[in-house]
Amino acid sequence: MKKLSSIFLLSMLFTSLLSAQEANNLTIDKLVICTSIEERQPVGADSTFSKDVGKLYCFSKILGAEKQCSISQVWYYKDEQMANIKLNVKAKTWRTWSSKKIVSFATGQWRVDIVSEKGDVLASKKFTIE
Numbered sequence: 001m002k003k004l005s006s007i008f009l010l011s012m013l014f015t016s017l018l019s020a021q022e023a024n025n026l027t028i029d030k031l032v033i034c035t036s037i038e039e040r041q042p043v044g045a046d047s048t049f050s051k052d053v054g055k056l057y058c059f060s061k062i063l064g065a066e067k068q069c070s071i072s073q074v075w076y077y078k079d080e081q082m083a084n085i086k087l088n089v090k091a092k093t094w095r096t097w098s099s100k101k102i103v104s105f106a107t108g109q110w111r112v113d114i115v116s117e118k119g120d121v122l123a124s125k126k127f128t129i130e
Contacts, residue, residue, distance in 0.1 A: 026071065026089065028114050028123035030061035037097055048128045051104045058112040058125070059097040065089045071122065072115045073098040077106055102129060 034057050035044030042059040049056060058073050068090050075083040075098075085098040111126045 025066070026062050026064045026069070026116060026122055028060055029063045029093075030059070031112075031114060031123045031125045032059050033057070033112065033125055033127045034059055040095055042097075047126070048130060049102070051102075051107050051129050053102050053129070055099055055101050056127075057097050057099045059095070060114055060123070062089050062094045062096065062114075063092065065092055065094060069117055071096075071117070074113045074115055075100045076111045076113070078108055078110075 032042045032045040033047070033049075034042035035046075035049070035053060035055075037043065037057050037059060042057065045059075058075070060071075060073070062071065068088065070086050070088050073083075073085045073087060074081060075085075083098070083100055087096045087098060089096065107129045109126065109128060111124055113121050114123045116122055
């Protein structure tokens with residue numbers, strides 16, 4: 001009886017680990033930097049923006065979540081982390097976004113990394129502030 005109980009517990013643990021992996025088997029279908037979001041869609045997507053843009057959005061469309069999980073959108077300016085925004089993913093196909101105020105003196109190279117719960121970079125998007 002004890003062996004059967006141990007086997008059952010190991011089986012449940014293995015199934016649980018597989019389910020957790022599935023929940024994090026995400027792919028990024030779309031990743032854009034844009035000037036606004038309207039009706040859950042990116043507007044003004046580009047890779048170069050004026051220094052007086054004021055605020056930018058990182059929009060991502062995520063596929064493959066079997067269970068609710070999260071991603072982080074990590075904003076970098078010249079390879080220095082400026083923001084780390086955790087966002088929930090609640091369905092197999094999910095759109096989400098974060099925003100960042102852009103100060104006029106922060107010109108040059110920027111990027112946003114999409115990072116899984118495990119810390120893997122799923123996608124990255126570079127853009128420039130002129």
